[in-house]
Amino acid sequence: MEYTVQKLGSLAGISTRTLRYYDEIGILKPARINSSGYRLYGQAEVDRLQQILFYRELGVSLELIKEIVTAPSFDGALALREHRERLLEKREQLDRLIANVEKTIAVTEGRIKMSDKEKFEGFKKNLIEENEKKYGKEIREKYGEETVEKSNAKMMNMTQEEYDRATGLANEITKTLAEAFATGNPAGELAQKAADLHKQWLCLYWAQYSKEAHAGLAQMYVDDPRFTAYYDKEQPGTAEFLRDAILIYTGMNK
Amino acid sequence: MEYTVQKLGSLAGISTRTLRYYDEIGILKPARINSSGYRLYGQAEVDRLQQILFYRELGVSLELIKEIVTAPSFDGALALREHRERLLEKREQLDRLIANVEKTIAVTEGRIKMSDKEKFEGFKKNLIEENEKKYGKEIREKYGEETVEKSNAKMMNMTQEEYDRATGLANEITKTLAEAFATGNPAGELAQKAADLHKQWLCLYWAQYSKEAHAGLAQMYVDDPRFTAYYDKEQPGTAEFLRDAILIYTGMNK
DNA sequence: ATACACCTTTACGTTACGTCAAGGTCAATA
DNA sequence: TATTGACCTTGACGTAACGTAAAGGTGTAT
Missing domain, CATH: 1.20.5 (Single alpha-helices involved in coiled-coils or other helix-helix interfaces)
Incomplete structure (x- = not known):
């Protein structure tokens, strides 16, 4: 029994184009080609096509299927x-x-509601996931695996009150920082207050606080355009100003 | 704050090519273009990009995202x-x-093992699924929804013994049919035995047997190349021969 | 003889970009 | 001031697995 493209196609439930494509990429060549150039398939090709379609149904790529059906040792x-x-x-x-x-x-x-406890849990998980995706690599490289894991773990254990406190602190930092920026003096009272608020905020996320890590993070705010964009949103130069204030606050400016 | 492609790209974690593509398909155009042809994005574009990326993460196609972000009434x-x-x-x-x-x-x-009961269940489900996919539409059109549902239901309720019996019958049909085909007489004893075996086999799958449906199925064996291919595998013309035998067996040949 | 269903190759379209290539722009440095 | 080197531009081809014409040859039934 010999099959033309359409016969084999309807037998297997696939289009003639598919059969020509399979011929083209060499995963199913016809048994022979008649004098008019027609493709003619035999029983062996029917069996092979069944095998191909089986793997295809499993979602295997044609490239991999090719290896499977052409190399019996595969x-x-x-x-x-x-x-x-x-x-x-x-x-x-x-x-x-x-x-x-x-x-x-x-x-x-x-x-x-946003205040729904369950939703809050999911939200935190999402935050961590996003954080991982965006900054995970760089932060891991700079501060090591352990710090990151602890930070994530701590964040997951945050109560809603702590989370609200973090949000409040972040707003306070933004406000204080804007006022301090207007003075132009990173060693001034307002700027140092902003640095202190930033430390408090950081302590909610970080397992242990250290001056070195705080100063390092401040530098990153300037180096990394994604952080810079966040702080410079209202006033360009704010990220740099905050870094200077933190360097003075931590005593790492010498 | 204005962003070039790279600034915005690293801010959002996407490539510059992606931003140009989004411009090209009109889903995110820059706020302005400077004298050198550079794309410059503003805060509104940052917000919009965030929205776009949010939907993209959900797996929504860019085409749909475009409708969502461009038509606020959508x-x-x-x-x-x-x-x-x-x-x-x-x-x-x-x-x-x-x-x-x-x-x-x-x-x-x-x-x-093939005889494992559980595996057999899954296998049956698979058979039905495949059957549905391959012949469901035509069979439903020809015999109506109810017949198909009943057939599937009956098949699911088959015991392994019944299933084995079906397999055995199918083999017997093939053998008897081949012998009968050699005689060339669809009204002969062997051909009528094949038709009877076919009825028995059919009764395992069909909820109710009727001569009309039996004859109709026989005709389909000839009309539909997928069935024809199965019966003509060894000897071309077998499907037609079986149809004739069944037409005589059911008395539907007048 | 002609209609009609089949077959062929060629080639563009699909999605959401990746990846060069060729060439212009901008800021810092020798 | 000239020159890097990092940025920007457009253009165009490649991806996976085919769908969908277009243009033309083949087979057979009436």
């Missing part, structure tokens, strides 16, 4: 196990996505 | 709910995929 089981790992990762990511979408829907519908 | 909540539905479907599909991959791994490793 370890199909190992490939499948690796493929399973990727599928599991994908599902985890999908679960996170779904949770996020549902939370967003709930918020836009006003079904849950 | 029902973002509805879009999100629809998007969630698609995500849930995707997860179901992913779960089936994972189960399939794991089963395949288990089989190739020889950890589970």
Whole structure:
């Protein structure tokens, strides 16, 4: 029994284009080609196509399928196990996505409040995730794994009151810093108050405080455009001003 | 505060190419362009980009994001709910995929046997699913929803013994049909025995047997190349021969 | 003889960018 | 002041797995 592209296509439930494509990339070549250039497939090709479609249904890429079906020595089981790992990762990511979408829907519908305890928990987790994604690499490099892990752990253990306190402190810092910036003196009273507030704020996130780390972070505010953007939002030069104030506050300016 | 592509890119954690692409497709245009042709973004663009990236993280396509961010009247909540539905479907599909991959791994490793009861259940579900995908539409059109549902339900309730019996019958049909085909007479004893076996086999799958449906199915074996291919595998013309035999058997040949 | 269903190759479109290439701009430095 | 070197621009090709024409040859039934 010989099949033309359309016969084989309808047999397998795929398009003729797909069969030509499979021929083109060399994963399924016809048994022979007749005098008019028609592709003709035999039983062996039918079997092989079934194998291909089986792996395809599992979500395996055609590239990998090619290796599996062309090299009989290829370890199909190992490939499948690796493929399973990727599928599991994908599902985890999908679960996170779904949770996020549902939370967003709930918020836009006003079904849950910002002060809702559960929501707050999820929110914190999200903050940490985002933090990890944005700054994780640099911060880990600069301060080591342990500091980061402890910081994340501490943040997860924050009570809502502590979290509110952190938000309040952040606002206070912004206000004080703006006033201090107007004086132009990083060693002045206002600037030093801002540095102190910043320390208090930091202590809510960091497991242990050290002058060195505080000064290092201040320098990073200037070096890293993402932090600079945050502090310079209202007044350009604020990040640099805050760094100078912190350097004086920590005594690391000598 | 104005941002160039790189500044904004590092602020948001995306590439400059992405920003140019967003400009190109009109989802985020710069606030202004300076005399040298540089793109310059302002605070409004930063906010908008954050919104875009938020939806992007949720897996929303840029096309949909464009509608959401450009048309303020657009029902973002509805879009999100629809998007969630698609995500849930995707997860179901992913779960089936994972189960399939794991089963395949288990089989190739020889950890589970073909006779394993649990495996048999999954196998049956798979058979039905495949059946649905391949022939569901045509069969539903020809025999109606109810017949199909009943057939699937009956198949799910098959015991392993019944299933084995079905497999055995199918083999017997093939053998008898081949012998009958050699005689060339669809009204002969062998051909009528094949038709009877086919009826018995069919009764395992169909909730109710009727001559009309039996004859109709036989005709379909000839009309549909996928079925034809199955019966004509060894000897071309077998499907037609079986149809003739069944038409005579059911008395529908007048 | 002609209609019509089949077959072929070629080639562009899809998504959301990555990755050069060729060339202009800007600030700091020798 | 000339020259780096880091930035910016547009243009264009590549990705995965086909869908979808277009332009033209083949097979067969009426």
